[in-house]
Amino acid sequence: MNIPELFEAQPILEQRLGPELFADIPQEPGIYRFYDEDGQILYVGKAKNLRRRLFTYKRARPGRTSRKESKLISRIQRFDYDLTESEEEAILQENYWIRKHRPEFNHANKHTETYYFITVQRSEKALIFGLSMNPSGQLFPEEEKPLYQKFPPSYNNHVDSKTYGCFKGHRTVRSSLGSLLQLMWMSEFGSLSPHFLPVQLSRNLTPMRFQLPLQNQINSGTENLESMIDHWFLGNSKDLLSYLKETVEPKDGSVFTNNFIDENVEILETFYQRNLHRYRMMRELKENEESHLIDQTELDDLITRFNNNQQQTIVN
Structure with missing residues (x-):
């Protein structure tokens, strides 16, 4: 039985703050900041219309908001705001304040140092793929600082190395790289079934480093493969995926194998369109166009500017 409320919440x-603080909030774009009793920033937000957005907090009543919002409101002791020239500028300012202060109640765009770089190293006997949050892409640190798994000495004689990124999204990046490594292994070794994949590639979590042995070091196609890998991670071409679809053909007639390959191909198609190709276009907005790398602290701003440009293109 529902018990009626005797008094409206x-x-x-x-x-707590008084209605007068809300009286003069303008209906313009900007960012707002909530503070606790110690003056620490609890939350930074952006709005196309500051007055409308802040009034949603002003009108929030007990039992009618989410648990997270209720917890935030219970600790707010004051707030302030800054006007911006546009909604895009508001988002860029929000990114800046979140990166700088890491407010407790903000989650998105907060830990930019966790955005991934992908490194591909070519040795005499293998292609070595690595995931790192270090833009140097160093896979083999000094002996006194063995941060990474050590490979046999023969694999440490590098011929070439290139780093790509940074890429946002822990699960997206690792699952996409895992799908790529699985198909490349099956292609290289002519594996008929995913059951023969090495243990490292059979786990749910993609390894941070993986070496793909080269079956034929003199094979003239090796350089072509490396070129396809380079263009893939730069978002220039899907030739690598086309090559894998041609060379990884299910020969056992297994429904499981067919589904396994189709699922990995779909993951890579999505990753290319939503990440690799999109990042290539975002790099055109970079101030330093000489480097193909995106710094971890500039990625969220580039995403904001790119999305805004896309929306303006659609409107026009």
């Missing part, structure tokens, strides 16, 4: 924030 009152807006908590309006009661």
